[in-house]
Amino acid sequence: MAQYLIHDDASLDASIRAAIRQVLNAAFGADFSDADADHAAGGIRVLAVDGDTIIGHAALVGRQMQVNGVPVTVGYVEGVAVHPDRQGQGHGNALMQILGARAHERYAITMLSTGEQEFYEKLGWVRFLGKSYVTEHEQMVRTADEDEGLMVLPAEASWHTRDCVVVCDWRAGDVW
Numbered sequence: 311m312a313q314y315l316i317h318d319d320a321s322l323d324a325s326i327r328a329a330i331r332q333v334l335n336a337a338f339g340a341d342f343s344d345a346d347a348d349h350a351a352g353g354i355r356v357l358a359v360d361g362d363t364i365i366g367h368a369a370l371v372g373r374q375m376q377v378n379g380v381p382v383t384v385g386y387v388e389g390v391a392v393h394p395d396r397q398g399q400g401h402g403n404a405l406m407q408i409l410g411a412r413a414h415e416r417y418a419i420t421m422l423s424t425g426e427q428e429f430y431e432k433l434g435w436v437r438f439l440g441k442s443y444v445t446e447h448e449q450m451v452r453t454a455d456e457d458e459g460l461m462v463l464p465a466e467a468s469w470h471t472r473d474c475v476v477v478c479d480w481r482a483g484d485v486w
């Protein structure tokens with residue numbers, strides 16, 4: 311029987327970080343980079359734990375963005391993964407329900423980037439309608455290829471229209 315535990319990232323020791331990385335590597339394969347791992351750091355993490363074994367992970371971090379010209383700290387979900395041996399047993403759903411509730415408490419807007427939109431749609435996320443950008447060298451650079459993978463919570467939000475513009479701060483690796 312799995313347990314779902316919420317931790318501040320800062321409280322995790324090296325052995326737990328290594329176990330989380332193993333789950334992420336197993337779930338994402340070679341696609342998962344050190345930059346991806348860094349993106350999941352600095353906020354909270356929900357761990358699915360069975361006995362002494364971490365079998366799933368999801369992280370929520372705060373990111374500085376401009377939403378329709380207004381500076382906002384947006385909740386951003388990273389590193390959602392269930393070990394391949396344990397997928398299809400409801401752990402991903404449980405992790406995201408807990409993380410989604412925390413996101414709702416902390417942030418007016420929460421976003422993520424994924425290729426697995428249907429998984430998140432079942433959890434109430436909606437596909438991003440607007441145009442995404444990144445700030446690079448103080449310039450707004452359009453990230454049109456990213457629009458399709460972006461998703462938003464809560465589903466109903468007045469700022470979220472086809473004309474909306476969201477600009478994230480640059481970071482190493484995938485900016486979104």
Ligand SMILES: CC(C)(COP(=O)(O)OP(=O)(O)OC[C@H]1O[C@@H](n2cnc3c(N)ncnc32)[C@H](O)[C@@H]1OP(=O)(O)O)[C@@H](O)C(=O)NCCC(=O)NCCS
Pocket residue numbers: 337338390391392393396397398399400401402403404423424425426427428429432
């Ligand atoms: C995506 C992932 C986290 C789902 O975790 P999981 O524990 O297997 O999912 P669950 O068993 O909780 O499934 C919940 C629901 O989502 C569905 N689902 C699961 N993975 C799905 C996917 N990739 N696409 C669409 N639907 C999916 C399930 O069929 C289930 O639907 P149901 O409630 O109607 O039965 C897991 O498959 C994984 O780690 N994948 C590799 C990494 C990844 O792609 N992460 C997310 C992208 S950012």
